[in-house]
Amino acid sequence: MQHTSSNTHIRRSQQRGHADHGWLKSWHTFSFASYYDPAFMGFRSLRVINQDIVAPGGGFPTHPHRDMEIFSYVLQGxxxxxxxxxxxxxxxPGDVQLMSAGTGITHSEFNPSSENPLHLLQIWIQPAQRGLTPSYSDWESRRDAAKSLLISPDGREDSAVIHQDAYVYRVKLAAGESLSHEVAPGRGAWFQLISGQAQLGDATLNPGDAFATEASGALTITANEAIEGLLFDLK
Known part of the structure; x- marks a missing residue:
């Protein structure tokens, strides 16, 4: 990870772990499965960001989870x-599902197409407490604002509900547009760029890159070209 200051970091796409299982190609921002790096175990309550490409007809058969907030953000397919x-x-594309695994759930995820790949982000956030009752909520892609709240602790703005002091926003900007997000003292922000090219201070981000800060104040994101990304605001 590139350090731009004592509390600001860049995680480059090419630094991520990578696995190729034939039917699944996956890039791991943090340690996951056989990819292990003790320096990249997560960021605050954010534990997993996997960028997955699932071949036509492929998928994850029924498998268990517990004590984790798990969500998927579909990019293509x-x-x-x-x-x-x-x-x-x-x-x-643009839809979000969020599961609180709690005391235990099983689920499956498949690409139903026989022709087109599925491209998505799979994200895990640690819950504020263990042993919760499992639950499910989702968010449909129905707004095209520059900054849309996807996930929150209280469901405000029709967002999906998470059992953690975490807010997840989708950012979509046209070339030349900017937005600012206020990072409160004691909190951290992680911006994961999905597409396009973004500027955050002196840092230029390309697809798959991430910018993390634990500095309070305004975090400004500028689109050098049209961008889409996810912004996490975490306790």
Whole structure:
């Protein structure tokens, strides 16, 4: 990770862990599965950001989770979700699903297309407490604002609900546009760039790059070209 100051860091795309399973190509921002780096175990409550490309017809068979807030953000293609709580849903680009695994759930995720790959981000956030009752919520891509709240602790602005003091925003800016996000004292922000090129101070980010800061004050994101990304505001 590149250090731009004592409390600001850049995580470059090419520094991430990578796994190629044939049907699945995955890039790991933090230690995950066989990729282990003790320097990159997470950021505050943010534990996993995996960028996954799933081949047509491929997917993750039914498997268990517990005591983790797990969400998927679909970038391209479709994802068919089914879980032990009875939820069945097909997510499309821009859609978010959020599961609180709590005391334990099982779920499966598949690419239902026989022709097109599925491209998504899979993200884990540690809950504020263990042993929660499992739950499910989602957010449909129905707004095109520069900064849209996807996930929050209280469901404000029709966001999906997470059991952690964490806010997740989708950022979409046209070339030349900027936005500022206020990082409160004692909190941290992680910006994961999905597409385009962004400028954060002296740092230029390309797809797959991330910018992290624990400095309070305004965090300004400028689009050198049209961008999409996720902004995490974490206790």
């Amino acid at each position: 479709e994802m068919a979700h089914k879980d032990s709580m009875g939820n069945e849903r097909t997510l499309r």
